[in-house]
Amino acid sequence: MGKSTTRLHTAERQEQILDEAIRIIHEQGYSALAIRELARRVGISEPAIYRHFANKEDIIARILDRVLGMSETIKSNLVEVPSAKEKIREFVRYHFDFLERNPEITSVVFSENIFQINSILKEKLRAILSSRHGLLRSFIDEARLEGGVVDADSEDLAVLIVGNIRLIVLEWRLADFSFDLKDRGDRALRTLERLIFT
Incomplete structure (x- = not known):
């Protein structure tokens, strides 16, 4: 899948990150919420997560x-x-x-x-x-x-x-x-x- 089809607007990307974070906490608990795992699941880099959220x-x-x-x-x-x-x-x-x-x-x-x-x-x-x-x-x-x-x-x-x-x-x-x-x-x-x- 090319970049043009996966690039989302900022608000959409933030919602996607939040949804995935909720899933991780639900499946494995708060301690399992790591930026690396979150980035992997969303399909973006760790620095991309930090562009949207401080921590x-x-x-x-x-x-x-x-x-x-x-x-x-x-x-x-x-x-x-x-x-x-x-x-x-x-x-x-x-x-x-x-x-x-x-x-x-x-x-x-x-x-x-x-x-x-x-x-x-x-x-x-x-x-x-x-x-x-x-x-x-x-x-x-x-x-x-x-x-x-x-x-x-x-x-x-x-x-x-x-x-x-x-x-x-x-x-x-x-x-x-x-x-x-x-x-x-x-x-x-x-x-x-x-x-x-x-």
């Missing part, structure tokens, strides 16, 4: 930026949903649906050793969690105004919902993704509805 941590930071962008996607998708209760339901469904279609991303978000060694990455993960919680809290507050949720602190209810999502996804990972995440998520959602909706 491994920069690659992880960009992956986290991608995850952080999900909050805006969720928000824009749900802005037209009239019922706050339905926004909460769709918030939960979106996470299970997205992760079932992209199981590799769980290897990054759930890899604690990545965040223990780098404070910048730890802050990015905190920003993701804060953004997600803030969005969910706004839906809960809206549902409260509609008289649709129990009389409990919005932050506590958000933690209950997000914690439930994280635990189910962790169980799914530990089971080698062997069960249907969306089905399990739907069951959990029905339980959450009984706990938090009036």
Whole structure:
């Protein structure tokens, strides 16, 4: 294959590098993410990787930026949903649906050793969690105004919902993704509805 057919625009190449980095982490763990192996898989030289990213941590930071962008996607998708209760339901469904279609991303978000060694990455993960919680809290507050949720602190209810999502996804990972995440998520959602909706 000639150069003209493999040359990609900068943004496309960066996305390709990020996708391959996620695959490596998913298959072999964060410690296996080496620039040499990444370059080999993408089919470019090591210096070409460094033209796009400063180092491994920069690659992880960009992956986290991608995850952080999900909050805006969720928000824009749900802005037209009239019922706050339905926004909460769709918030939960979106996470299970997205992760079932992209199981590799769980290897990054759930890899604690990545965040223990780098404070910048730890802050990015905190920003993701804060953004997600803030969005969910706004839906809960809206549902409260509609008289649709129990009389409990919005932050506590958000933690209950997000914690439930994280635990189910962790169980799914530990089971080698062997069960249907969306089905399990739907069951959990029905339980959450009984706990938090009036």
